Amino acid sequence: DAKTTQPPSMDCAEGRAANLPCNHSTISGNEYVYWYRQIHSQGPQYIIHGLKNNETNEMASLIITEDRKSSTLILPHATLRDTAVYYCIVRVEYGNKLVFGAGTILRVKS
Amino acid sequence: GAVVSQHPSRVICKSGTSVKIECRSLDFQATTMFWYRQFPKQSLMLMATSNEGSKATYEQGVEKDKFLINHASLTLSTLTVTSAHPEDSSFYICSAPGTHEQETQYFGPGTRLLVL
Numbered sequence: 062d063a064k065t066t067q068p069p070s071m072d073c074a075e076g077r078a079a080n081l082p083c084n085h086s087t088i089s090g091n092e093y094v095y096w097y098r099q100i101h102s103q104g105p106q107y108i109i110h111g112l113k114n115n116e117t118n119e120m121a122s123l124i125i126t127e128d129r130k131s132s133t134l135i136l137p138h139a140t141l142r143d144t145a146v147y148y149c150i151v152r153v154e155y156g157n158k159l160v161f162g163a164g165t166i167l168r169v170k171s
Numbered sequence: 172g173a174v175v176s177q178h179p180s181r182v183i184c185k186s187g188t189s190v191k192i193e194c195r196s197l198d199f200q201a202t203t204m205f206w207y208r209q210f211p212k213q214s215l216m217l218m219a220t221s222n223e224g225s226k227a228t229y230e231q232g233v234e235k236d237k238f239l240i241n242h243a244s245l246t247l248s249t250l251t252v253t254s255a256h257p258e259d260s261s262f263y264i265c266s267a268p269g270t271h272e273q274e275t276q277y278f279g280p281g282t283r284l285l286v287l
Contacts, residue, residue: 102262102281102283104175104177104278104279104280104281105278106278107275110275146214148214158217158220160217161207161214161215161216162214
């Protein structure tokens, strides 16, 4: 699976959009981009995933560049409860193991 | 979405004893489950892949004789930390993939192990 690069930390004001970038320049054509987050002392939580097209669900939006070498996770209105470590992961197919990188610590501040 | 549970949520044991951690898929079947370990302020590290009805697959550097994995049914995988030592103190997390194509993996809440 391709490697991802994320900034180690980011701050965001409560109520503002949080934009978390991820680079995956070696991504293959059949690899999906997945985003998970982990709130302190809990198991990771699935957020969203995509292959080529931008995706949106009740939690977030995922913007994937046309060349698929990078993506951005957008939390439209960040709250204090969104403070967590956010992991961007690429993997080939359903059921395959997930390999976690260091992730981005997002701190939402009031 | 699907739910994965772990038991116990936290455990304290003496050095040299063995500890068993259970991972259950509550409303779906999982022929494969994954076990991760996470040290403080570090990311999750994949330890092994648990396969129902067959031997687990361990990641490089993980001792299979120390971390025994049993996947006896389609809803239960167990991780036993044998002869635990203080350096085994960690947060252990399991996950299971959903049953539909391209579905995500579901993670348990984790088990905090402290070895004294």
